[in-house]
Amino acid sequence: MSLLGFIxxxxxxxxxxxxxNSFAIFIAFLLFGALGAIKNAFESxxxxxxxxxxxxxxxxxxxxxxxxxxxNKIRSVEGVKHVTWANWFGGxxxxxxxxxxxxxxxxxxxxxxxxxxxxxxxxLEAWQNDRQGIVIGEGIARAKGWQVGDRVPISSNIFSKKxxxxxxxxxxxxxxxxxxxxxxxxxxxxxHYKYFMETQIWxxxxxxxxxxxxxxxxxxxxxxxxxxxxxxxxxxxxxxSTEAQFNKAFLEQVGxxxxxxxxxxLSAFFTILLIVGNSMxxxxxxxxxxxxxxKTLGFTAKKVxxxxxxxxxxxxxxxxxLGLLAAxxxxxxxxxxxxxxxxxxxxxxxxxxxxxxxxxxxxxxxGIVPAWQAMKLNTIDALNRR
Amino acid sequence: MSLxxxxxxxxxxxxxxxxxxxxxxxxxxxxxxxxxxxxxxxxPSGSGKTTLLNMLGGVDxxxxxxxxxxxxxxxxxxxxALASWRAQNVGFIFxxxxxxxxxxAAQNVELPLLLKKLSKKERKKKIxxxxxxxxxxxxxxxxxxxxxxxxxxxxxxxxAIVSDPKLLLCDExxxxxxxxxxxxxxxxxxxxxxxxxKTIVMVTHDPAAAEFAKLQLHLDKGEFVExxxxxxxx
Ligand SMILES: Nc1ncnc2c1ncn2[C@@H]1O[C@H](COP(=O)(O)OP(=O)(O)O)[C@@H](O)[C@H]1O
Ligand SMILES: [Mg+2]
Numbered sequence: 286m287s288l289l290g291f292i293x294x295x296x297x298x299x300x301x302x303x304x305x306n307s308f309a310i311f312i313a314f315l316l317f318g319a320l321g322a323i324k325n326a327f328e329s330x331x332x333x334x335x336x337x338x339x340x341x342x343x344x345x346x347x348x349x350x351x352x353x354x355x356x357n358k359i360r361s362v363e364g365v366k367h368v369t370w371a372n373w374f375g376g377x378x379x380x381x382x383x384x385x386x387x388x389x390x391x392x393x394x395x396x397x398x399x400x401x402x403x404x405x406x407x408x409l410e411a412w413q414n415d416r417q418g419i420v421i422g423e424g425i426a427r428a429k430g431w432q433v434g435d436r437v438p439i440s441s442n443i444f445s446k447k448x449x450x451x452x453x454x455x456x457x458x459x460x461x462x463x464x465x466x467x468x469x470x471x472x473x474x475x476x477h478y479k480y481f482m483e484t485q486i487w488x489x490x491x492x493x494x495x496x497x498x499x500x501x502x503x504x505x506x507x508x509x510x511x512x513x514x515x516x517x518x519x520x521x522x523x524x525x526s527t528e529a530q531f532n533k534a535f536l537e538q539v540g541x542x543x544x545x546x547x548x549x550x551l552s553a554f555f556t557i558l559l560i561v562g563n564s565m566x567x568x569x570x571x572x573x574x575x576x577x578x579x580k581t582l583g584f585t586a587k588k589v590x591x592x593x594x595x596x597x598x599x600x601x602x603x604x605x606x607l608g609l610l611a612a613x614x615x616x617x618x619x620x621x622x623x624x625x626x627x628x629x630x631x632x633x634x635x636x637x638x639x640x641x642x643x644x645x646x647x648x649x650x651x652g653i654v655p656a657w658q659a660m661k662l663n664t665i666d667a668l669n670r671r
Numbered sequence: 672m673s674l675x676x677x678x679x680x681x682x683x684x685x686x687x688x689x690x691x692x693x694x695x696x697x698x699x700x701x702x703x704x705x706x707x708x709x710x711x712x713x714x715p716s717g718s719g720k721t722t723l724l725n726m727l728g729g730v731d732x733x734x735x736x737x738x739x740x741x742x743x744x745x746x747x748x749x750x751x752a753l754a755s756w757r758a759q760n761v762g763f764i765f766x767x768x769x770x771x772x773x774x775x776a777a778q779n780v781e782l783p784l785l786l787k788k789l790s791k792k793e794r795k796k797k798i799x800x801x802x803x804x805x806x807x808x809x810x811x812x813x814x815x816x817x818x819x820x821x822x823x824x825x826x827x828x829x830x831a832i833v834s835d836p837k838l839l840l841c842d843e844x845x846x847x848x849x850x851x852x853x854x855x856x857x858x859x860x861x862x863x864x865x866x867x868x869k870t871i872v873m874v875t876h877d878p879a880a881a882e883f884a885k886l887q888l889h890l891d892k893g894e895f896v897e898x899x900x901x902x903x904x905x
Contacts, residue, residue, distance in 0.1 A: 286778050288785050298773035578769045581730055582783045582830075583758025585751045664730045668765070669721075 292595050295572075302564060303600070309560050310604025310647065311611070313553040314640055318612020320546045321636035327542045329469075334529035335401055336502040337366075341495035341512060344522035347535070350491035352521050362511045364504035365497055369394035372478060372493035375443040378429070385425065385439060386473040389481035392418075398496045401465050408433065408460025416480045418459035422471030426461045428621075433458050439474070446484040454484070496528075554643065562651040565597050569655035576659050577667035590660035597652025598645075605644035609637060677838065677870050678704035678727065683736035685722055696722055697893045700736070706837070709864040709871045711881035714890035720874040721842055723890070727872060728761050728840045729753040758786050762831025766843035768823040770815040776826045777802065777811040783834045801829035805859050821852030828859055832869070839863065841873040845880050857883040 286294070297303055341359065343349035353370075360368050369391050376387030392413040396404060404412070404420060411433075412418040419439070421431065431437060435458045445452040456476060464471050478492070499508050509525040516523045526534065569576070576589055584592075609632075616632040683700040686693050696719040704710065712720050725731035726738060729745050730753075738746045740760065748756060762783075770779045780798050789797070802808045805825035815823050824844060831839055841860065845853035861883050863869040873884060881887045889896045 286774075286781055286785075291774075291778075291782075291785060294771075294773050294778070574769060575771055578763075578765075578771075579782070580754065581728065581757065581761075581763040583754050583756075583761075583786055585754040587751065588754075588786070665725055668725075668730075 288592075289595075292592060292599060295592070296596050296599055299568065302568065306561050306564055306600055307604035307607070309557045310601060311608040313550075313557045314605045314608025314644070315612045315615070316553050316608075317550050317640055317643060318609045318632055318636055319615050320550055321639060322612070322616045322630055322632040324543050324546045325633060325636065326630040334527065334532055335498075336527075337498050337500075337505070338398065338528040339497050339499060339505060339509060339512075339525055340528055340531040341497065341523050341525045342531070343494075344513075344524040347494060347524075347531075349521075350493060351495060351523065353490045353492055355516065355521070355523070356492070356495065358515060359495060359497065359512055362508060362515065364499050364501075364508045364511070366500045367394055367397040368495060368497040369398040370478065370492040370495050371395070372481070373443070374476065374481060375441045376439050376474065377442060378437065378439060381440075381442055387419075387439060387441075388473065388475055389478040390475050391478050392475075395475065398498050400498075401469070402462050402471070403465060404462045405433075405460045412459035412475075415457055415459055416477055417455065417457050419456035419474050419476050420460045420462055421458060421474040423461040423463045424472050425474065426458075431458055433460055439476075444481075444485065447486045448484070454481075554647070558647065558650055561597075561600065561647070562654070565593075565600075565651050565655045566658075569593060569659055572659075573662065573667045576662050577664045580662070580664045581668075586660045589662075590656045593656035593659045594649070594652040597655070598648035601644045601648035601651065605640065605647065609640045612640075613637075675706040676703045677706040677708070677741060678702075679737070679739040680704075680727075681737040681739070683726065683733040683738060685719065685726065685731075686734045695893065697733075700893065700895075702888075702895060704870065704872065706870055707864065707868045709861070709883075709885040710873065711884035711887045712872065712874045712890055713876060713878070713881055713887060716876070718890045719893060720890055724840050724842050724872065724874055727838075728763060729757055758783060758834065760836045760838055762834075762836045762839045764824070764827050764831050764839060764841040764844045766846040768815070768820075768827045768847075770823055770826055770830075772815050775812045775814055776807060776818065776829075779815070779826055780829045780833050782830060787834065797833050797835075798829075801833040802826075804832065804863070805829045819852065820848050821855055824848065824852075824856050825859060828856070828863075832863060832867075837868075837870055839869050839871045839873075841871065843874055843876070845875065845877060850879075853877070853880060 341351065341355070343351050350372075356368055356370060359365060371388045371390040374387040374389050376385040377383050378385050396402060396409060408420065412420050419437070425431070436455055437458060438453050438455050440453040442452070446454070454476075462471060462475075499505055505527055509527075512525045513523055579589055579592075580586070613632045616630060620630050680700060680702045684698055685696040685700075687696065688694075700723075712723070714720050722731060726733055726746075729748065733746055736746075737744060740756075743756070745753070745756065770776075771782070774782075777798050780801050781794060784794050784797060798811070799808060802811055805828050807822060807825055807829065810818060810822060810826075815826070818826065824847075828839075828844075839860070844860070845856055848856060857880055860871055860873065864871050864885075871884070873880070875881055
């Protein structure tokens with residue numbers, strides 16, 4: 286038996302208590318890992334945003350349209366490189382639960398602005414030349430088993446056609462695309478803006494939002510100011526922001542996911558801190574006599590202190606590492622199911638290291654008081670007490 | 672008079688202050704303990720036997736006076752120095768054995784060795800030897816709950832001697848045992864004293880147990896009153 290063996294024996298002496306405590310810790314770290322991954326996935330849009338990309342939306346709200354005429358005016362602003370436009374289409378395949386995020390975009394300019402996305406060779410031209418063409422993220426192609434040349438019906442849960450009121454459009458798959466950065470999601474589809482608009486009663490003279498690139502990220506600020514000044518006091522004022530700001534603002538519309546997740550995680554931590562801390566304390570109180578005996582055997586107060594602290598660290602690591610491991614496995618298992626709305630769902634190194642940090646904090650906080658008490662324990666009183 | 676003194680206790684006072692009231696257990700206690708002595712200390716309950724033992728073992732300090740162990744003023748040592756001194760020189764044996772229930776007999780005996788840098792083999796050798804001395808080599812893997820009271824006390828003796836200290840301090844070691852089991856334990860102590868030269872200070876209120884010692888001392892009202900002597904004198 287080594288010192289570590291002795292610590293282990295102390296930890297495992299009460300199997301039920303050990304199970305309950307490590308289970309509580311396990312659950313907290315499972316939550317931490319899984320929710321941490323989700324939080325990161327939500328925020329990944331901010332991290333992967335291109336530095337030179339801006340987004341123009343209606344100042345009232347990004348759900349309000351922008352006049353089509355804005356496009357040319359913005360093109361002529363000093364420092365602007367490429368301008369494109371897009372409109373939310375919604376979209377699902379056959380069953381409204383089978384969502385397919387689809388945007389109606391301008392095929393000529395879209396990939397000039399989104400030059401960090403690769404389209405298959407020859408497929409971009411094929412798409413541009415087919416009014417009913419659709420390009421899809423390669424993840425979708427894989428998940429649905431669709432191939433170039435397939436004809437697929439996509440429905441909108443917002444729009445319907447003016448001729449017959451149907452909300453299903455037929456598209457030809459022209460190609461697939463993949464972002465150069467794998468952290469960027471690609472689980473959406475792109476259709477022709479014109480083809481979509483022609484089916485709308487009041488279509489044609491407005492767009493949803495305008496993505497654009499600047500000639501240099503250093504020009505972002507002046508370009509933003511120039512565009513918004515251009516439409517100030519007009520009927521449709523604009524709000525221009527960098528892609529990173531835009532993604533962040535979008536997230537804030539969804540609700541501060543990060544805050545909610547951190548609240549859940551922190552309350553879980555606080556709860557196990559109380560449970561495990563109290564249980565450690567109780568377990569040391571029950572051992573008063575043994576600790577006194579250790580001291581008579583020649584264990585110094587410092588040694589006793591480190592034995593107890595090590596025990597609480599061991600417990601925290603046991604439950605915590607298992608919890609993080611389970612979170613990792615869980616995230617891996619659900620990734621295929623969340624492709625559509627959380628493409629970047631992975632439990633990365635950051636979450637794992639954060640988890641390790643919390644394990645250390647937990648071990649320290651739950652162990653320090655009992656360890657201190659054991660260190661200060663008066664041997665004679667403790668021996669007399671029995 | 673013995674030639675070598677293991678302990679010199681000079682003018683030791685011990686007072687407790689409780690609720691503004693000071694109780695004096697010892698005022699000016701003087702005694703010498705010869706090396707390889709086996710002393711039984713007897714006395715009424717509350718006469719300070721345990722307190723004296725604790726001071727000898729360095730887990731309690733005198734309010735006044737000196738406790739010298741082989742020239743070392745034990746009462747002046749720091750807490751951690753006392754702990755290492757104890758690990759080297761003192762083995763404690765208690766009335767209620769104080770074994771750890773989740774450890775086997777061998778692991779209980781091993782505890783003091785956790786403080787020493789020893790190879791696994793050396794450790795095992797020492798544990799086996801200590802258990803053999805108390806005739807428990809075939810109970811090494813038993814938990815305390817699987818052992819009788821006498822066997823548990825013998826495990827405690829093995830734990831006290833495993834790091835080969837010169838001094839054994841026993842507080843009512845047979846207080847919880849029946850006559851025949853008590854005899855086994857006392858014979859073990861006697862053996863350790865005779866064959867291995869351990870100096871033993873044993874507190875007991877059982878006159879039959881005291882018979883096993885070389886010297887009996889009676890503690891009353893903070894003083895030693897002359898007791899019966901067997902063998903060599905202190
Ligand atoms: N920590 C303490 N605080 C106050 N009084 C104590 C303490 N320890 C012992 N005493 C008192 O000292 C006296 C001697 O105690 P003790 O040495 O345990 O006696 P014995 O072992 O001879 O029965 C008793 O009156 C006891 O109440
Ligand atoms: Mg006593």
